[in-house]
Amino acid sequence: xxxxxxxxxxxxxxxxxxxxxxxxxxxxxxxxxxxxxxxxxxxxxxxxxxxxxxxxxxxxxxxxxxxxxxxxxxxxxxxxxxxxxxxxxxxxxxxxxxxxxxxxxxxxxxxxxxxxxxxxxxxxxxxxxxxxxxxxxxxxxxxxxxxxxxxxxxxxxxxxxxxxxxxxxxxxxxxxxxxxxxxxxxxxxxxxxxxxxxxxxxxxxxxxxxxxxxxxxxxxxxxxxxxxxxxxxxxxxxxxxxxxxxxxxxxxxxxxxxxxx
Amino acid sequence: xxxxxxxxxxxxxxxxxxxxxxxxxxxxxxxxxxxxxxxxxxxxxxxxxxxxxxxxxxxxxxxxxxx
Numbered sequence: 289x290x291x292x293x294x295x296x297x298x299x300x301x302x303x304x305x306x307x308x309x310x311x312x313x314x315x316x317x318x319x320x321x322x323x324x325x326x327x328x329x330x331x332x333x334x335x336x337x338x339x340x341x342x343x344x345x346x347x348x349x350x351x352x353x354x355x356x357x358x359x360x361x362x363x364x365x366x367x368x369x370x371x372x373x374x375x376x377x378x379x380x381x382x383x384x385x386x387x388x389x390x391x392x393x394x395x396x397x398x399x400x401x402x403x404x405x406x407x408x409x410x411x412x413x414x415x416x417x418x419x420x421x422x423x424x425x426x427x428x429x430x431x432x433x434x435x436x437x438x439x440x441x442x443x444x445x446x447x448x449x450x451x452x453x454x455x456x457x458x459x460x461x462x463x464x465x466x467x468x469x470x471x472x473x474x475x476x477x478x479x480x481x482x483x484x485x486x487x488x489x490x491x492x493x494x495x496x497x498x499x500x501x502x503x504x505x506x507x508x509x510x511x512x513x514x515x516x517x518x519x520x521x522x523x524x525x526x527x528x529x530x531x532x533x534x535x536x537x538x539x540x541x542x543x544x545x546x547x548x549x
Numbered sequence: 550x551x552x553x554x555x556x557x558x559x560x561x562x563x564x565x566x567x568x569x570x571x572x573x574x575x576x577x578x579x580x581x582x583x584x585x586x587x588x589x590x591x592x593x594x595x596x597x598x599x600x601x602x603x604x605x606x607x608x609x610x611x612x613x614x615x616x
Contacts, residue, residue, distance in 0.1 A: 308616025318614060333615025336556040336608060337582060339575060349581055349612050364615050374588075378610050381590050382583035450616070499616030 292523070294495050296472055297388065297420040297441040301328040301358065304489070305519040306474065308499025310364075312508070315351040321502055322352070325512035331360045331390055331497070334379045354383060360422065362390040367403065369393060369410035376414060389414070390444070390476075390497075392424035400450040400477075404431050408438065415439040424476050427461040429468060436471050443469060444476035444497060447488060451500045453480030456487050466492045482511075482518035489522025490530070551603040562601070569596040571607070583610050 293300035307327040312318040322330055330352060352359065361379030363372035376389045393410055395403030402425055414421050420441045425431050427445040435443050445465055448454035455478060456462065466473045472494035479485050479498045488496050496519055505511030551562050562571070568584050568591050584591045584599075585608040591599045601607060 309614040310616045312614060315614075331616055332612040334583075334610050335613045337575075337577070337611050339556055339558065339560075339609075344576070347581070347611055348614055359612065361612065362615055374585075377590055378583045378585060378608075379612075381592060382581060382610065382612060497616075 292527070294472065296422065303328045303516070304495040304523055305516055306331065306360065306495055306497040307502060307512070308497070309348060309352065310499050311503035315346060315348055317508065318348070319351045321508040321512045324509040324516070325502065326516045329358045329360050331362045331499070333364050334361055334375050334382065354386070358388065359383060359386065360388060360390045363392050366392070367394050369406045369413065372410040373413050376419060387418060388420045388422070390422050390424065402426055402446070408434055411435055411438045411440055422474070427458050427465065429461065429464040432465045433468060436469060440471065442472040442474055444474045446477040447475045447484065448478030450477040452478055453501060454478055455480050455484040459487070459491055462488070462491050462493065482514040485515050485518040486522035489519055490525050492526055553601060553604070554606040556608055565600060565602045567597060568599040568601060571601050572596065577609065581611065584608070
């Protein structure tokens with residue numbers, strides 16, 4: 289599907305599946321799962337170094353070199369626009385001027401629901417500062433539109449809460465967001481299993497971002513492969529155009545004539 | 550002796566130094582890290598001359614696993 293790449297801020301990416309790198313037991317397991325997912329864009333978090341820890345220990349980027357993957361630094365754990373902006377400015381310095389980022393500002397530590405007023409504020413600052421902002425948001429078409437108007441390069445509504453694995457809880461809101469958007473719409477958060485990813489893509493999403501559904505599967509690498517296929521299958525089903533639903537059709541698939549009687 | 554804050558923790562250094570020398574002392578020479586001094590990013594190209602003095606708040610960050 290070379291002619292059907294995901295395009296974000298004018299750049300084409302080979303996969304419509306984006307994956308996170310959290311919650312894995314070690315870096316080797318992270319890399320195995322990511323490679324099985326086929327993802328081109330991989331999210332990372334920015335944190336203080338552990339002062340005093342063996343400095344010779346490998347780091348995440350030894351396993352995921354920025355030359356091979358498009359790293360998407362996120363602001364996970366930020367509860368204010370100020371902290372989110374500061375985090376991404378550090379990320380840009382860390383990654384040699386890399387400006388494609390994932391903005392997420394949380395509003396509640398239990399549900400991890402996004403804080404939309406702070407998200408909008410941060411988006412505005414970051415866009416003005418030259419960042420290409422992919423933004424995690426509530427599945428509210430008005431908020432999504434506001435973010436797009438600010439200049440975000442992709443809007444990423446939740447399908448259900450972060451880490452919940454509850455799947456696509458409000459396909460109708462996602463539909464509304466997809467219908468109006470002129471930038472890519474990616475489901476970010478809530479996918480639990482492959483069918484959820486397929487449903488998101490069948491709705492017309494441009495991509496899906498997930499972490500926990502793969503990392504916490506019994507076999508993360510196998511689930512990563514399943515997600516890859518689900519995203520591809522869902523995309524193809526969307527492009528192919530599904531048949532209309534009918535309660536019944538009275539039109540069997542086999543000929544109604546020439547029956548032996 | 551000077552007192553600084555390093556990643557939120559108090560720390561004593563023998564004398565004033567530079568960001569580059571502090572990084573080397575911590576074992577981060579040549580590692581991919583980003584540095585902030587008193588809330589301002591210190592670009593890599595300035596690590597050599599950027600001073601670290603009494604009362605400075607230094608933050609050193611890396612990329613870690615996240616979703």
